[in-house]
Amino acid sequence: MNDPLRQLDQMVSVLVANDQNRTGESIRERIEQTRAIPIFEDVSDEQCEQLARELEERIGISMGFGAVVTSKDFKPWLEDAKANELFEPYYWDRYKKLLQDKRLPGDVITSTDEVTDRILGRMGNPRDEKAWDRKGMVVGHVQSGKTANYTGLVCKAADAGYRLIVVIAGIHNNLRNQTQARIDEGFIGRDTGRLEQRDTRDKPKIIGVGRYDARKAPVSLTTTLRDFNKATATTNTSQISSYAVPVVLVIKKNYRTLSNLIDWLKEHSAREGTEMVDQPMLLIDDEADNASINIQYGRNEISRINGQIRDLLGMFQRSCYVGYTATPFANIFIDPDTDEDVENEDLFPRHFIIGLDAPSNYFGARKVFIDGLPDEEAERPQYLRFIEDNGDLLPVKHKIDHPITELPESMKEALRAFLIARALRNARGQKAQHASMLVNASRFTGIQNTLKLRLYEILKVYENALRVNGSRSDAIAASPEIAELQETWKAEYSSVSTWDEVLANLLGAAASAQVIAVNSSSPGSLDYENAGDTGLTVIAVGGFSLSRGLTLEGLTVSYFLRNSMMYDTLMQMGRWFGYRTNYEDLCRIWMPEEAASWYAHIAEATDELLRELKRMEQTNATPEEFGLAVRSHPSALMVTARNKMGSGEKHLFVGLSNNFIETTKLGNDEGIRRRNREAQTRLFEGLRRIGKEQNSAEEVPGGYLLRHVPVELVDSFLREFDNVRESILTDTRPVREYIRKRSADELAEWELLVVTTSQSPEPVQEIDGWQIKPVRRRIGGSSLEENGLLAISDKKARLASRGVERAGLSDHQREKAEQDYRASSEGKAKSNFPDRIYREVRKRPLLILFNIRITDDGLTEKQAALLPTEPVVGWGISFPPSANADKKVEYILNTTKLQEMFGDPDDDEETEFEDD
Structure with missing residues (x-):
């Protein structure tokens, strides 16, 4: 501009x-x-x-104030400090001006001011001379502005009197360097990289907040070029001895770096007395769920980095630990065996947990994987495109020496979409802005570098075609490459642009594009800061470096082909989340459909966690109580393997009150399928004996509804149903135990929905006397071939369709639930009603019976040959809120099996063969 x-x-x-x-x-x-x-x-x-x-x-952009859960010993101090003029907002005022100059919406700046006050006020009072330590956690959203938030917190902490501030920024150099640059701009006000390189006679380069007032510049013991180094820090001892200005370090989450820092602090403290350890210290742990938690097998063992963070905090008389994360499951889910473990875990956020609201223009998981999915199966998702052609060319699971002879057509299609999207962004006046494409398809550095070469070759083919034939009137006829580009435009962007508009800008887009690898063999390859007046056009190929914390500026198209079902790993790989001003309609994400369904599931679980945080704020709950609530949520199952419990059995207590469970994984063994059909037959026979059959059922949206079904019939059906162990939550033993304990009152009578829908293309079948149209569902091909599982992959990995939990509610109950939701801050901007609002007003439990036709969509010929020819029986249960909600169900898990199912976290950790 x-x-x-x-x-x-x-x-x-x-x-x-x-x-x-x-x-x-x-x-x-x-x-x-x-x-x-x-x-x-x-x-x-x-x-x-x-x-x-x-x-x-x-x-039109706004941002809420989030939610706060605080310990009982919280004593407010910040307002008194302000009233007594002990808090001068010098550093914050500079940062606020920077945010205003960056044209952040006023409501967002106001909310950031309010939320950072909330966080600071729950940290220790730096003017309190008594020994204290505080631990808290801030839960944000992936790529939603957590760095901007904690930069504001650093500024306010310095204003309040914190004198040593340590920011631990991820486990990779590029993320640490990126974070240092943000701290330089928002807090220090000087380019630390230039400070290190310049001649002592040169003036430092003033940047960011330094342009408003360069006095009181904090001392940084790290730079954009260098992590913490004992020798460099020692040369600055005279500068920091008085602590006239704050001292800040941005370090990598690495045991060597932490060890050097701890050693230097001990050495400095020994020479200079105890001045350093007496200073109030703030430690901000970015991506706090990664490497910081204790993941050792034994109850009393401590993982190395976790122990070092504890040691670092323990060196100070007054210290505060604040962990920032978008995926807090692992931090809160410490050890479910005993309640005491939550309180005793040293890095558990026992003093406060704060949930950040994302601004209303945030492009997040819900928008992509839930709101962006169509209601009708025939429609395409708004942003998602499914990868079905990687096959042998680039399998999801591949070895380090897998040959890349050719790229999947879907990857070429994604490349073409990116070039067109860049052309359209240029046409919209965004030429000075960065545009990026992400390719995350392998954890191996060598394969990433090969993919980079293949993409570069294809890019040059399109560039040359546009250079030679792009200006011809018959360009499409003269060049098959330009014809391919036009077909991609028709499929993706014809509704928002004309072909002439695209073609006029395509050569510039292709010629300016560069393909880079972001991994240990290509350090410093991603440099947005020195791009000049024209924005970079970057195709970034990488693995774990692209999977956590690193921001790709102007990310427009993503190609994601990774195999992980761990909550934190999947969500952190979501680099496509963030803000897409004036080009959100151009964004596209290619991934396997099975992965998309897991993202939808995780998005729902994360939203529920943040809603729970707000509910617990209203009831003045403590962080320990919130931790117990999260641990008893079904989502806790997904992080069990993350804690590396070792082999053997693990006992997990899960709450089924006000919950929905369903068999999204079914066995393909013919014996299992037959036994489950027989269980359904006997259920129908039992219904006939008590005068409940199809002709006595109500026709409701989605099927036939029977009321006042006795619990004994439901229990018999569940007892006879052969549940596969991979479908953890539908393990019938703990579910039946939960029902048995409430069978005399709350769960004595049930409602039963036999699903059949006019929207199904299946013909009506007579199944045990019922006229039913089976529902059609797709499955993941890899699960079928490798494990013999029918793992539902479409409909957000759901059997049930939206609205199914309305069945059995009165008009008054349904209308009241919908009105209350519309009146809530969450419901105002939503066009659909989530099923949980109906479950919350339900008086009787609902058993949902499915007959499922498994389709061959997206399967190979070999996989399709394994499919059953008859419908498969599945079920779901909507449990109403219980008066005994605190009574949990005990699931007994084989942790080795969990790691087989959900992946070993080591698959995404550093080895000598993988990206850094």
Whole structure:
């Protein structure tokens, strides 16, 4: 943005902010009025319209204040410090000006100010001279602005009196360097890389907040070029001895770095007395679920990095640990055997847990994997495209020496989509902005580098075709490559652009694109900072380095082909989440359908966790109570393997009150299928004996409903049903035990929904006297071939369709649930109702019976040959809230089997053969 346009933006933004009724028309009037000033005479009509659209989006963006769960011993101190003028917001005011200059919406800046006050106020008071330690956790969303939040917290902590601030920023150099650059810009105000390189006679390069006021610049013992080094730190001892200004370090989460820092602190403390350990210290642990938690097998063993963080904190009389994460399951799920373990775990956030709300323009998991999925099976998802052709070319599971002779057509299609999207962004005036494509298809560095070469070769083919034939009137006929590009445009972007608009900008997009590998063999290859006036166009190929923390600027197209079902690993691989101002409609994500279904499942679980945090805030619950609630949630099953419990059995206590469970994994063994059909037959026979059959059932959306079904029939069906052990939550032993304990009152009578739907293309079948149209579902081909499992992969890995839990509710119950949801802050912007709102008002449990036709969609010929020819029986249960909700169900798990099912976390950890 040129200077006159930036000035116009700033002036109009102030005027619009003061307008009570802001509309698109009023914004444009303000622009025209201000544009009359002579300095804006060179601002074009097109630039003014682009500015109007940006302001329309910006003023509509809001952000909530999140939720806070605090320990009982919390004593407020921040308001008193402000009232007594012991808190001068010097560093925060500089940072706030920076956020305003970056044109963040005013509501977002206000919310950030409020939330960082909440966090700071629950940390230790740095002016309290008595010994104290505080531990807390901040839960955000992947790529939602956690770094911006903790940069603001660092500024306020320094204003309050914290003198030593340590930021642990991931386990890779590129992430540490990126975080250091953010701290340089938002807190230090100087380019630390230039400070290290410059001659002592040169002036330091002032950046970011330093442009507003360069006094009181914090001392940094790390730079964008170098992690912590004992020798370098020792040369700065004289600078930090008085702590007249804050001292900050941004270090890698690495045992050598932590060991050096601890040794240096001990040595410095021994020489200089105890001044250093007496200073109040703040430790911010970014990506706190990664490497920080104790993952050793034994109850009293401590993993190396976890122990070092404890040692570092233990060196200070006054210290505060704040872990930031988007995937807190592993942090909270410490050890489910006893309640005491939560309290005794040293890094458990026992003093506070704070949930951050994402701004309303956040492009997150819900928007992509839940709201962006179609209701009708025939429609395509808005952003997702499914990879079905990787096969032998690039299997999800492959060895380190797997040959890459050719790329899957889907990867080429994704590349073409990226070039077109970049062309359209250029046409929209975004040429100065960065645009990135992510390719995360292997954890092996060698294969990543080979993929980089193959993508580069294909990119050059398209560039040459556009250079030679792009300007010809018969370009499509003259060049098969340009014809391919047009077909991709038709499939992806014809509704938002014309082909002429795309073609006019395609050569520039292709010529400027570069393919880079982001891994240990290509250090420093991703450099947005020194791109110049024209934004980078980058195709970034990598593995774990692209999977956690690293921000790809302007990420538009992603190609994701990885095999992990761990909650934290999957969500952190979601680099495509974030903010996509004026190009969200161009974003596309290629991944296997099975992976997409897991993301949908995780998005629901994460949303539920944050809702639980807000509920517990209202009831003044403590972090320990929240931790117990999370551990008893079914999602805890997914992080059991993360804790590496070792072989043998693990006992896990899960709450089924107000929960929904269903058989999303079914056995393909003919004996299992037959036994489950027989269980259904006997259930229907039992219903006939008590006068309940199809002609006495109500026709409701989704099937036939029977009321007042005795619990004995349900229990018999579950007893006879052959559940595969991979379907953990539907293990009938603990489920039946839960039902038995409530069978005399809460669960004595049931409602039964026999699913049949007019939308199913299946013909009506007579099944044990019932006229039923089986539902059609797709499955994951790899699970079928490798494990003999029918693992449902479509419909968000769900058997049930949306709205199924309405069955059996009265009109009054349903309308009341929907009205309450619409009145909530969550429901105002939503077009659909989540099933949980119906479950919360349910008085009787609902058993849902499915007859499922497994389709061969997306399967290979070999896999399709393994499919059953008859419908497969499955079930789901919607449990209403229980008066005994605190009574948990005990699941006994084989932890070795869990690791087989959900993947070993080591698959994504560093080895000498893998990316760094």
